[in-house]
Amino acid sequence: MGEVMSDVPTLVPARMLNEFVYCPRLFYLEWVDRQWEASDDTEHGRWVHRDVDARHGALAPPEGVSPETVRSVALSDADWGLTCVVDRVDHTDGTCSPVDYKRGHPDRDGVPWPADRIQSLAQCALLEAAGYVVTHGVISYAETHRRVEVPWTDEAKNELRSVVQEGREVAARIRPPLPLIDSAKCTRCSLAGLCLPDEINVLLARKETAARRILPRDPDSRPVYVTEPGSMVSARGGRIVVTKDGEKSADLRLIDVQSLCVFGNVQVSTQALTRLWGAGAPVLYLSTGGWLNGWSAGQPHKNVELRRRQVIAHATGGRFAARMVHAKIRNQRTLLRRLSRGGVEAATAAAMMDLARRAVEIPRYPDLLGIEGAAARLYFDAFSRMLADPRIRSAFEAQGREKRPPPDPVNCVLGYCYALLVKDLVVACLAVGLDPYLGVLHRPRFGRPSLALDLMEEFRPIVADSVTISVFNNNEVTESDFIRRGIGVQLTAKGRKKVTAAYERRVTSELTHPVYKYRLSYRRVFEVQARVLAAAMVGEIDDYVPVVTR
Template identity: 55%
Template sequence: MAVTAPELLPARMLNEFVYCPRLFYFEWVDGRWADSHDTEDGRFTHRAVDTRTGTLGGERPDTARVTSLRLESERLGLVGVLDRVEDGGDGTVVPVDIKKGAPSPNGNPWSADVVQIFAQVALLHDAGYAVNRGVLYYAETHQRISIPISDVEIAVVLEFARDARQVAASPKPPLPLVASNRCPRCSLVGLCMPDETNALLAREQMPPRTIVPRDPDHRPVYVGTHGASVGIRGGRLRVVQKGAPPYEVRLVDVAQLCVFGNVQISTQVLAELWSRGVPVMWFSYNGWLRGWAQGEMGKYVQLRRSQIAVEGPGSLAMARAMVAGKIRNCRTLLRRNIKNETDQASATLAGLAGKALEAASPAELLGIEGAAARLYFERFAGMIGPAGAAMAERFEQNGRKRRPAPDPINALLGYVYALLVKDIVAVCLGVGLDPYIGVYHRPRYGRPALALDLMEEFRPLLADSTVIGMINNGEISNGDFESRNGGCWLTTQGRRKVIAAYERRLDVKIAHPVFKYRISYRRVLDVQARIAAAVMIGELDEYVPMSTR
């Protein structure tokens, strides 16, 4: 499936192409971007030249310096915004490209920066100006490096532009660099996952380097008081509720806004959150996820097209891996929490996980998953300690039931599953996946099928373990529930306790079973969604679920 690239290639994208063709593809073709400390520093460094000043007239500038000059050439197929253009003093003009960092250790400019200045000279030359050199200014060391440029260098940059367009026409991005020192400082390392992709493709033997989350301070904000209102004041999200002091949090620290029941949200809040790529999630008072809203859809169009096209064997293979991962994690949770767990139950679950990987159809896979779930929930009460004996007894009598939940454990499981679905929906939106188009759960009105698919392996790891831990640690009691309308529901206080426990669970760090580095469950959700996306676009051959031992 060929990709149609824009007619004009930005000069700065040639810098990215020389630095890393995969980075170039992500940014120009897929429209993917992530801020980092380096990109923020770059914006600060460029603040003096981001506003256009001066004009170019005739063969010489009208002023001694022109900033933020936009030039384009259909003949060259290039477009660029030049940071600064100076009068060369000899009838020539000189483009000056400002870089926030420093030149290479030997004092020479970086090759990617040189190619970008070549492109700027080519644009000026095509516009009719005399140019024989360019300047790279490195702000960190306050160095100006002059680079002589002739027709040879212009021919070189046009060759790079042709190569970049050829890469852009591919239906999938180039493979990552192998063990490159360029990757750790790249702003898109968390999206690209170079080491993880290379490890899954067996392209390198070194263990993957730890992924650093793009913003580890991001956390969901929950608003669950009826009649509360959410507004903005001074760059902070402000929650006002009757009988309590206002609660404020910096907008930069908000990963999601989750509202339960009748909560008012101002238009300013929605506009600001959506501009930052932060989704707003709406729940019923009792915790059912009703829907969500986001700003502009992700620009990763090729992924959505590939996601829709995944069907037949490809879809079934991913579904088999997800279900097998879920069954293995259920088995692990039972073995950890039931001292006298029979070898027969453990062996049965292990056998069902193996059968899931060989299922010949979605219907057969569904039957295998159902059998594993029945066996698992038949033994679920055995994981509850003395502190929750009464709750365990009621659950054992009812079994796993929902809508309405007949007992506290069923109420807890339903509530935490809704929180987990919410988080995976948010992850899907961030990656560029459509949460409604799944590979295992069939599409149905209002059902986020892909989110339900991806959450399967995390049900025991995040949701069930949260419920078991809360009950066994005495964090929740019968006083946190109320019975009405034939069902059992969490009270407001109970819901707050569950959210706090669930968020703590997400922050737990584990050794990733495939990549071996330590990583939080919160970040694992993102990693797994990106692995699924890589399988859908054909970059990886198979989906590898998150399974623990």
Template identity: 50%
Template sequence: MLNEFVYCPRLFFLEWVQGRFEDSDDTVIGRAAHRTVDQERGRAPLPGEEQLKRARSVWLSSEQLSVTARIDVLEGKGNSVIPLDVKKGSPQADGKPWPSDRIQSIVQALILREHGYTCDHAEVYYATPRRRVTVPITDAAASWARSVIDEARRTSDQIQPPPPLIDSPKCTRCSLAGICLPDETNLLIGHLQHAPHRILPRDPDSRPVYVTEAGSTVGIDHGQITVRKENKVLAGFRLIDVSQLALFGRVQVTTQALHELFEHNVPVLWFTFGGWLRGWAHSPPTSYAELRRRQTLAHAQGGLGIAANMITGKIRNCRTLLRRNRADQTGPVDALRTLADKTQSCTSFSTLLGLEGTAARLYFDAFPSLLDQTEVASRFAATGRNRRPPRDPINALLSFCYALLTKDLVATVLGVGLDPYLGIYHRTRHNRPALALDLAEEFRPLIADSVVLSVVNNHKISANDFITRAGGVALTPDGRRALLHAYERRLDTTITHPLFGYQISYRRTLDIQARILAATLIGELPEYRPMTTR
């Protein structure tokens, strides 16, 4: 962690305080280079016991400095010892070790001295040039190391993370760049004047796995998630390719599979057969308790400014959807613009609720005009928006897509370290993921409503894909699969981000908005900025 602190204090805060970590090519290669020295080998006797020759992965702690260190290689040389730290890269151009590597070696030497060893220098082995570099342990070096430890400890006690680096080459290959959002954060707080660099997705290859086959069982077999029914394998997925597991209806999951999924931070979400989100399981939340405390305060005191911006984003996106699909809808379009402007001057939640309700009524009154008048769409104009249960096919499609969107945002806020139940705009109710519903507001027209328009107007869904029971309408298994495919395609659609100017998928945008919200709650950003398209 001291290595990370010297490299970038914000990176140290994200890893040490918030408990964040993401792999990159560099971290994977680094682990491979470290594989040999991570194995505990050789004796490491204390001074006076016997001669120390060579030991690997020696773990020591310091009472004076209140730090611990695992020394890669500890070599004996006469009456003294030499700690050797292994790095995958190269030293600086002048042949000296990087400051972040130097701090580790100095602290290791100080810990060894505290345990009675004689240590006048340390060494860093750089794997790329296959060369050792000496680190002298002088009084000045020891004093610098102690000051770094004290500064790191003060930083870890802060509420907010240190500010991001500005236009630093260090961010380019940092594995946490997609979590840190250095350029995005600097742009929002006014520290960056140019368009941010395109962020790197944390894991662009992993995707949700949906299991809809009644009576099937999800298990784990040699690193693969398998779906079986009656001793027959229906499907298999590499664990590293799975971002979440969604189970619909009567589907089982084994304890062994749950353990592996939680080990890889993959949430499991349970739905009813009809698509209602019933609950989820996830690995323990991040250790950044201050974020959840701030979320609780915002929930208890009411974050009207954040809520108003969320609803402003929703109304503007609804207006954009109407304007893009029907040029003759000038009345509702103008009215929605007026309502969006009014939300910015709200002085109470009751007023905000009234404006949002009026906007929803205007929007869904105009929504039927966006649909081809097929048999699927024919009943929506007469019934309007309804649910629990939906009474026509369009409402069944909308409700299912809203449940999917809520599911994705539950997984997202859990990954960020927020509590999905403690909302800001939506009030807390039993089994209601209020915060996920808050973030879903601005994405309903962009993702869910757009998917419904697409499958209906492109005839991907027909009347045969629905079943009616006691007046309620639900999707058949085939209809549900068709809608799931359309929904996932929509999430993979890339757009130009209106704030940051780069190309990004809707899937990645969900994560960014959750992180903007988290940064707003802890005071790092002055206000929440919703995702709105032009």
């Protein structure tokens, strides 16, 4: 924690002092990194504040205090280094009392929680600094309909000064504080899925037990795919509507849209873009064949320090790249051993394991590329053993792995699934605050989303390759789902829908995370791994820990 920043804002919001006392890491993530995630509790809190958040009334000057109640009063003071918005100010016998509304209840002894108390003290300090006579603050708990007084004394003033100073010192650090260990506070924290407290503690060996499943459940929102040429995506109220030639083909709630994926000539209205960006849903533009052309999103993530560290990792992150290549080779080997008909040759399995070991022993970039290429040749030489249809198998064997244009149906579906996968990893990078273009393994050339491609490596075999094998072996796609153009093969519109549906089934299915031992969907794992990489980049953990299946 030796490195510090010198540009901590002059004023600390009183609400952030509440977070600091509750959990210093939460305070850092919210105030310094500007990370936020809504939850049922935070939405209920907004409902509790629905009246007091509507400003009405003017606070009379100190020399003319009136008995009128004033709500939503903004206050600041440079000497205290604090700012706040007081929910309500009551006047009694020439004194003022700040009233803070809380959704919960006081502790068992009827006293306010420490975090709530420090926020009330900050409000008392700012009212007094504005010239008003203050003897106490009030916390009104909605769950019990109980008002609890917080005395404003000299001891309270000293306590507040100490907490403000400690908070500013934590905010000046380059890295956030370490997570709490096995704390009940984490289980209902809205930022648990961003903070990853138990996961970080497991990786740092700060706890011996497996990670609790405090990661929020998979969101109800899902990607929306618009593949029909000539379609129009617009927004109406809180809904996203897809039409073609004046006829409605889809009508979805905005909150159900995780991202919008448009293929080919599909129009998206400015209003729809604005609504989607406001909801944190990026819009991804793909070619008709599934090639990711680009994306649009709202304001970039506010964690500037993470982006700075990502630039450093781009230049020095060979160890991250080595772990990614290692995981990719191990997962390729596992898939071959699971699905090869007649088994994979022992020599091939042994050679791939040796290459995986060498990847982490020799993290120099040119060597990694050679190791990855050697493993890929072994893998795709044996890939056809996992295909059931002799005609499909022989067509792939005749060509091997070819990308542009794909000469056979297997290569065609592989390329399409890789495009869908990189699209999901771009979304994960944007959610975490990582620049999808600045990688540690793939070079940022020709507009490639290099970091998304890096994170994709460990998931290629267990997601994209697995989907490709299943759609052929289960006869989900047939010859009628492909068309030949020149020397290449393309999926028809019907074929793309079939493969997309199979891909969505895979990424929404669950696996047991090999490190944390709880179950979650592949799509959620994408974001978890992006957050683990971000933690390694800023120095919270020593190294990136990829997903390696057995």
